[in-house]
Amino acid sequence: MDGFDRQLVALAPRLRRHARGLTGDAAAADDLVQDTLERALRYRWRFRLRAGAWWGDGADGLLSWLLTMMHRLRINAYRRADLVTFADTLPDVPSAAPGPALGLDLARALAQLPEAQRAVMLLVGLEQFTYAEAAQVLGVPVGTVMSRLARARERMRELMDGGATPATAAHPGGPGLQRVK
Incomplete structure (x- = not known):
């Protein structure tokens, strides 16, 4: 595992927390995070090209890049709403x-x-x-x-x-x- 992969693993909990807030559904959030991480791995060369320029350096730049991808994936999912549905409300789950x-x-x-x-x-x-x-x-x-x-x-x-x-x-x-x- 190289440094990029380690950074993705380290940022996964923040991505999941953010996705859960966006979707309001744990399963949809997990799917969104998985799609985001898959796309990040597929297009990792784009991040490296932009590192130091538009996206910044290190984990902060990577987080911005990942969140941008996540939001775009979410928008694209709305555009093809006939294929993907999202829950608008959170289930009533007691909290400890x-x-x-x-x-x-x-x-x-x-x-x-x-x-x-x-x-x-x-x-x-x-x-x-x-x-x-x-x-x-x-x-x-x-x-x-x-x-x-x-x-x-x-x-x-x-x-x-x-x-x-x-x-x-x-x-x-x-x-x-x-x-x-």
């Missing part, structure tokens, strides 16, 4: 971790986000990518990443608070806007 209700609520809320917002939320919130790195992985402008993240955070707040927006929570039954003279 402390605070299982919060973790399950968080997972459900994340699963309810639109795909584009969920991808940005996972890259910036979970993987700790900068806006520029997330934009590079997703192939969108930085401003798009920022707006998707703002919408995702707001939607997560709404979902975690039981569906009430801050404006409707302050004025139940009333509009969220007020007229000020």
Whole structure:
């Protein structure tokens, strides 16, 4: 096993965690990670050509490259939706971790986000990518990443608070806007 293979093995748990957040389904996440790793092995020469230039050096550059492939594979799967289906909700599985209700609520809320917002939320919130790195992985402008993240955070707040927006929570039954003279 060479250094590239060792790096792939070392990054596999992060890829699986990210894929699980994207898909919301363990089996679909495993399939997505396997497809990503297979493609990485098949096209390893492309990473080596780009190392030091566009993708950066070492594990960080490799992770960005792998996540880019993962997101593109996921988009391609949506384009051929008649062949591949993904679950939109997480199954109710009891957790042994402390605070299982919060973790399950968080997972459900994340699963309810639109795909584009969920991808940005996972890259910036979970993987700790900068806006520029997330934009590079997703192939969108930085401003798009920022707006998707703002919408995702707001939607997560709404979902975690039981569906009430801050404006409707302050004025139940009333509009969220007020007229000020």
